[in-house]
Amino acid sequence: MNEYPVMIRLKGKKITVIGGGKVAERKILSLLQAEGVVEVISPSVTEKIQTLAQTAQLKWVKKEFEHYDVKSSFLVIAATNRREINQQVAEAVNEYQLVNIVDNPEKSNFIVPSSHQQGKLTIAVSTSGSSPSLAKKIKNELAQQFDETYAEYLDFLHNCRDVVKLRVEKPEIRRQLLKLLLEDEFLALTKNGQLTERNQRFLSLLEDITGR
Ligand SMILES: C[C@@]1(CC(=O)O)c2cc3[nH]c(cc4nc(cc5[nH]c(cc(n2)[C@H]1CCC(=O)O)[C@@](C)(CC(=O)O)[C@@H]5CCC(=O)O)C(CC(=O)O)=C4CCC(=O)O)c(CCC(=O)O)c3CC(=O)O
Numbered sequence: 001m002n003e004y005p006v007m008i009r010l011k012g013k014k015i016t017v018i019g020g021g022k023v024a025e026r027k028i029l030s031l032l033q034a035e036g037v038v039e040v041i042s043p044s045v046t047e048k049i050q051t052l053a054q055t056a057q058l059k060w061v062k063k064e065f066e067h068y069d070v071k072s073s074f075l076v077i078a079a080t081n082r083r084e085i086n087q088q089v090a091e092a093v094n095e096y097q098l099v100n101i102v103d104n105p106e107k108s109n110f111i112v113p114s115s116h117q118q119g120k121l122t123i124a125v126s127t128s129g130s131s132p133s134l135a136k137k138i139k140n141e142l143a144q145q146f147d148e149t150y151a152e153y154l155d156f157l158h159n160c161r162d163v164v165k166l167r168v169e170k171p172e173i174r175r176q177l178l179k180l181l182l183e184d185e186f187l188a189l190t191k192n193g194q195l196t197e198r199n200q201r202f203l204s205l206l207e208d209i210t211g212r
């Protein structure tokens, strides 16, 4: 069986993380990046989580896990160092909640890939739990290739696509033009910071193709 990869929109959603150690901290940082509303249930937390609580970036409830803690959560992560507690979390959620049990992929209905972000580009690597370290290694290799140039390049492609959708009606011409933007030239101009030249190059392509 393979998992189904998705990109979940967490903005404004209630997320409950049980446990406040190193693994919880790693998961929390990416949940906050996605603007989830994070609540941490744990008798103790890392310094970083404590700072995030003090600066109101998350809510820390200093106590041990109880069943009702996850009642209204959209997404739940059980990250304590006690297997039996994580098991209790797995039993407390209903079948419509998203749940990740960090020491038990079988009881989770999603697992977290290793991911790299550059602006609007996300590269996520999963080994279906076979080797999280390999997922991380491959992610790091890809991160070198897909550096910060890609954030800028993708913003450019996004803007061009908006213009093309507005100006070019025929789907096959649209596709042709959007494909041309993937030629090495546009990436190279972005890499070299020749943005004006790049944008002009796009406009002249657009004019050529639309016959104006
Ligand atoms: C199934 C999964 C569930 C989930 O967490 O969603 C899971 C499970 C487990 N991980 C364990 C160990 C380690 N996990 C990491 C690292 C990461 N683990 C992540 C994800 C996942 N880990 C999911 C599968 C991902 C996939 O492969 O598709 C990453 C990618 C994402 C993230 O956590 O944000 C993140 C890298 C982030 C980055 O890129 O930096 C390291 C290395 C390190 O920390 O450097 C080690 C030690 C080395 C080793 O054991 O390999 C253990 C054993 C614990 C024990 O020994 O008791 C279990 C439990 C089990 O296997 O049963």
Ligand SMILES: NC(=O)C1=CN([C@@H]2O[C@H](COP(=O)(O)OP(=O)(O)OC[C@H]3O[C@@H](n4cnc5c(N)ncnc54)[C@H](O)[C@@H]3O)[C@@H](O)[C@H]2O)C=CC1
Pocket (backbone or CB within 6 Å): 018, 019, 020, 021, 022, 023, 024, 041, 042, 043, 044, 045, 046, 063, 064, 065, 079, 080, 081, 082, 085, 102, 103, 132
């Ligand atoms: N999925 C993954 O990526 C990985 C998973 N693991 C697993 O994750 C577990 C946690 O690892 P770490 O974060 O390094 O542990 P840790 O020891 O740093 O943190 C454990 C946290 O759980 C909290 N906790 C303990 N009992 C609790 C309770 N009854 N209710 C609420 N919180 C409670 C503690 O206060 C502490 O904050 C490990 O036992 C290991 O099996 C380990 C590495 C990676």
